[in-house]
Amino acid sequence: MFEFIQKYGLFYLLGGWPETELGGFAGTLVLAGVGVGVSFPLAIVIGFARTSKNPAFFIPASVWVYMLRGIPLLMILFWAYFLIPELTGRAMTPFATAMAAIIIYESAFMAEIVRAGILGLPKGQTEAARSIGLGYWQAMRYVVLPQALVNMIPSFVNQFVSTVKATSIVYIIGVSELTFVAQQVNAIEVTNPVRTFIVLAFFYFIPCWGLSVLSRKIERDIGARRKAANAPGKEIRI
Amino acid sequence: MDFSFLAQEEFLLALVDGLLITCKLFLASWICGFAIALVMANLRDVRFAVVRFVVSAYLEYHRNVPTVVQMLVWYFAMPELLPDSIRLWVNRGNTEFLFAWVALSLNVSAYFAEDIRSGVRAIPATQFEAARAIGLSALGGIIYVILPQAVRLTIPTLLNRTLILFKDTSLAMAIGVAELTYQVRNIENITFRAFEAYFIATVAYLTISLLIMFAGAWFSRRFTVAYR
Numbered sequence: 442m443f444e445f446i447q448k449y450g451l452f453y454l455l456g457g458w459p460e461t462e463l464g465g466f467a468g469t470l471v472l473a474g475v476g477v478g479v480s481f482p483l484a485i486v487i488g489f490a491r492t493s494k495n496p497a498f499f500i501p502a503s504v505w506v507y508m509l510r511g512i513p514l515l516m517i518l519f520w521a522y523f524l525i526p527e528l529t530g531r532a533m534t535p536f537a538t539a540m541a542a543i544i545i546y547e548s549a550f551m552a553e554i555v556r557a558g559i560l561g562l563p564k565g566q567t568e569a570a571r572s573i574g575l576g577y578w579q580a581m582r583y584v585v586l587p588q589a590l591v592n593m594i595p596s597f598v599n600q601f602v603s604t605v606k607a608t609s610i611v612y613i614i615g616v617s618e619l620t621f622v623a624q625q626v627n628a629i630e631v632t633n634p635v636r637t638f639i640v641l642a643f644f645y646f647i648p649c650w651g652l653s654v655l656s657r658k659i660e661r662d663i664g665a666r667r668k669a670a671n672a673p674g675k676e677i678r679i
Numbered sequence: 680m681d682f683s684f685l686a687q688e689e690f691l692l693a694l695v696d697g698l699l700i701t702c703k704l705f706l707a708s709w710i711c712g713f714a715i716a717l718v719m720a721n722l723r724d725v726r727f728a729v730v731r732f733v734v735s736a737y738l739e740y741h742r743n744v745p746t747v748v749q750m751l752v753w754y755f756a757m758p759e760l761l762p763d764s765i766r767l768w769v770n771r772g773n774t775e776f777l778f779a780w781v782a783l784s785l786n787v788s789a790y791f792a793e794d795i796r797s798g799v800r801a802i803p804a805t806q807f808e809a810a811r812a813i814g815l816s817a818l819g820g821i822i823y824v825i826l827p828q829a830v831r832l833t834i835p836t837l838l839n840r841t842l843i844l845f846k847d848t849s850l851a852m853a854i855g856v857a858e859l860t861y862q863v864r865n866i867e868n869i870t871f872r873a874f875e876a877y878f879i880a881t882v883a884y885l886t887i888s889l890l891i892m893f894a895g896a897w898f899s900r901r902f903t904v905a906y907r
Contacts, residue, residue: 510842511888513849515860516881523873602743609745610850620748627755635756642744642752649743 445636449626453644456617462536464617466644472536472611472618473604476543477597483548488555489581502552509549514607518542522614539611539618547604554596558589592663598656602649609645619644680878684870697862698883704779704848704858709841711784716791723796741789747850749786753778754854779851787844794840798833799825831902838895842888849884859883 456464463471490502509517521542526532533541562585570580612621623641627634684690722734741749757778758766769777802825810820852861863880867873 507889507892508885511846511885511892512881513846513860513884515849515852516877516884519860519864519873519877520881523877606743606745609747610853613853620745620751623751633759635759638748638752638756642740642748645744645748646740650739653739653743 442636445640449640452626453619453622453640456622461617462534464619465622466619468536468616468618469605469608470648472539472543472608472616473601475540476547476604476608477551477601479544480547480551481597483544484551484555487548487552488559491552491556492559506549506552509546510553514542514546515610515613517546518611518614521545535611535615536617538614539608539616542611543604543608546607547600550603551597551600554593554600555589558593558596559585561592562589595656595660595663598652598659602652602656605649606645680875681872682875682879684866684872684875690866690870693862693866694859694879697857697859700776700856701848701858701860702887704776704783704851704856705845707780708783708787708844708848711780712787712844713791715784715788716795719788719792720795720799723792738789738792741786742793746782746786746847747853750779750782750850750854753782775851775854775856779848779854779856783844783847783851786847787840790840790843791837794833794836795829798829798836801832802828834902835895835899838891838898842891842895845887845891846884 452465454466456462456468458464458467462468487502487505490498491506493499493502518539521538522535525538525541566584566588567580570584571577575583608618609620612618612624615621617625620641623637627637630637685694719734719738722730723738725731754775758769758774761769806824806828807820810824811817815823848858849860851858852864855861859880863876867876870876
């Protein structure tokens with residue numbers, strides 16, 4: 442086992458880098474990190490549209506969310522692989538194609554988190570903000586979003602974990618991320634696939650498990666803080 | 680758009696076959712996963728620390744490792760660990776489908792177990808005590824008081840996970856199960872009609888997914904939880 446790690450550890454971590462593009466575990470993290478990072482602003486826009494009463498915003502946003510939630514990521518990946526060169530007229534690397542597919546896919550799931558966060562706040566918050574004279578957007582910007590975003594943190598962490606796991610399928614179009622690297626190791630080694638794939642599973646398990654534990658802790662902390670803030674008998678300071 | 684390739688019997692049959700295998704894999708995994716989940720949800724709180732540790736390791740492994748990787752582990756690694764006689768028996772059948780089924784069942788069971796457990800735990804213990812106090816037996820208390828409330832809490836999350844399971848069946852193409860995505864990819868490779876092939880598969884996936892989603896939405900509206 443030690444020898445195996447010594448021989449392939451760096452390959453698992455970085456892929457063929459620096460000879461080829463960054464891959465392996467680092468590639469997986471880049472895919473998931475950029476995927477979640479870029480889809481975040483999109484998700485805020487779509488999430489707000491999902492809570493809007495204006496059908497011009499609500500309907501397109503809902504169609505977007507329901508469609509993307511109803512199709513497997515693999516299908517979206519194939520669509521991106523086929524459509525993007527067709528529409529732009531330029532070939533794209535598998536990595537960029539996977540990136541695009543993940544951003545589109547995640548925008549729908551993140552938007553649902555944003556929507557749940559906004560709807561999860563007590564209505565009194567918006568009403569109070571409006572009654573002290575803030576406009577709709579001001580109320581959202583200064584009162585609703587700051588509170589809702591804090592409540593969303595555990596869900597975002599969970600979504601990041603889901604994204605890390607979801608990226609494992611993009612090896613199908615030849616992106617050299619972690620799962621792809623493991624398959625290459627398996628092809629080189631031929632014998633003992635148990636070791637190759639157990640190491641692969643561990644590479645995913647450690648960060649995903651760590652982050653899941655962290656997200657549960659954050660959730661408890663936020664809950665405890667809210668409870669303390671709303672506790673009866675707490676003096677109101679003016 | 681040119682769907683004329685569908686007129687060729689082999690492609691049409693391949694698509695129907697793929698859709699059937701997708702549905703078969705989905706239903707078989709759902710049933711097994713749910714059965715395992717019921718056991719796991721009950722084992723989570725037993726008195727023996729060893730059992731608790733094993734169960735929580737089982738749950739954490741299946742929740743924190745990608746589904747594809749779990750399939751690859753079953754498909755590539757597990758046969759090595761099986762004794763020769765069993766391996767020969769397994770290899771005679773449809774190996775790909777079998778391992779995809781096992782992997783998906785175990786994977787979804789971990790999520791179902793957590794959903795069921797948190798649903799039951801959300802019901803205050805006083806509900807059970809009250810049921811006993813008005814003269815219901817322990818079993819009656821569970822059947823008439825605890826379960827109706829717990830099921831209401833649990834079904835929306837179970838349906839959500841069911842949707843994810845349905846979409847995850849597409850991952851089985853990674854180990855060569857000839858389900859819908861696999862067949863579509865195959866047809867695209869032969870006919871070069873990528874748009875049409877993907878379109879058909881997308882519509883098929885979307886139709887079933889939307890049915891599951893609307894079932895969830897309907898259920899949430901119909902059975903709103905009375906208290907929290």
